[in-house]
Amino acid sequence: MAEHIHLVANNPDLGGGERMLLRHAEALTELGHHVQVVTAGGELAEVAAAAGIDVLPIRATDRPRYIRALRNWDRRERDGLLWCHGLVPALATAGHRRRIVHLHQQPQSRGQAAALVVARRPALRVLVPSQAMTHDVMGARVHLNWTEDLPLLPRPPRRPRLRVGFLGRLTTDKGLDVLARAVGTLVGAGHDVELVVGGDDRHVPADRRDAVLRALDETPAEVSLLGQVERAEVLARVDVAVFPSISAEPFGLVAAEAMASGVPFVVSDAGALPEVAGPDHPWIARTGDADDLARVIALALSASDDDVRAVTERARARWEADYSPHAGRLRVRRLLEELAP
Structure with a gap:
């Protein structure tokens, strides 16, 4: 039986990492897995729900409350694989079982670098989207991003301007x-x-x-x-x-x-x-x-x-x-x- 997979968002807004979370949800669904997007509401929840993806809203008004609520949910209720899309959910669930830590940007400060040391323990895999990013996240595995299915566009004719x-x-x-x-x-x-x-x-x-x-x-x-x-x-x-x-x-x-x-x-x-x-x-x-x-x-x-x-x-x-x-x-x-x- 295919595993239940929870994709946990860094932010409720639809940034680059959240768009890749949605692409993973689509890919996992096509591969036959039961997928749930976990997020503090916002645009991501709306887009995921409109696409027919199961959404679990974590009620929180700010990031510290999101981290606490996410940690409590993960400890008490989660069943299956946890795929943390970003440092925030990875830090919130540090020490918990069966997790993937997937970073979409390198640590932006010494504080984030220190948080990552904690957040990646233990993780089945630490994923980053490029070889360049492995210089900032030692021991990470490259897991390339991908786009939507895009057609070739007709090229405009040559013109003076x-x-x-x-x-x-x-x-x-x-x-x-x-x-x-x-x-x-x-x-x-x-x-x-x-x-x-x-x-x-x-x-x-x-x-x-x-x-x-x-x-x-x-x-x-x-x-x-x-x-x-x-x-x-x-x-x-x-x-x-x-x-x-x-x-x-x-x-x-x-x-x-x-x-x-x-x-x-x-x-x-x-x-x-x-x-x-x-x-x-x-x-x-x-x-x-x-x-x-x-x-x-x-x-x-x-x-x-x-x-x-x-x-x-x-x-x-x-x-x-x-x-x-x-x-x-x-x-x-x-x-x-x-x-x-």
Whole structure:
């Protein structure tokens, strides 16, 4: 009989880790397991319930109460495997039996690093989404993220004004201010370039948001701010997508989405982004260097149709092998076979 598996959330909001929790719930359900999402309500609970996934709401008004309530529930009521998606549920259930600790970002402080030492005892596995993240979480196993099942997008026709696209939060962490300066450099060098931005500034500290808005206001390039939109609304209309993160990315899901969609893309060398793109990807810029980013974007924009096709076909094949839903289901199945009681 398939095991009952509880997927426990770090936050009630629908962030990157929570989206991966939902993808695991879908994969586990397709593999025949009874799945329950455990969360303190919020957007995650609503989306999971709408998808037909069993939801256990842990009633708590703040994080300390969530930790206490989660620990009590896990000790008294849980039956089956506990899959902790994040440091908070892992810490709350530290010392309990039959747990997976799955981290979607590296520890952000000494306090979090110390908490992780406690949170991972005992754990059947400690999972992280990239090899780059194992440098911060010693002894962890790489368990790659994956995207939704995405179709190839039609490529826009060549036109005089070239469109450079960005997807993500409007924050300096994602390097949007660096990208604004880079496209300004391209305009200054005679390129006719428009910057198309998809994303918003929810949960972005004011200083990181304001620096981005100033850079966007000061760039000589035309800027189209689309707000929070579906990824295809950006990817289908740009000549190249750019993901110029400054912070060390634990994975880089937007890059994997571009790979699936057949869109040429540029990344910085921050964290796992080059790892996701693959060793043969030709368009990688130095983190935080607007001049180098402008140089690499210019290379991508000037590549021949044959070269672009070769890069995007190779990227799509990498997505199918590593970052597609099928690849994700295979990884989950193999992991559970290893952990079968």
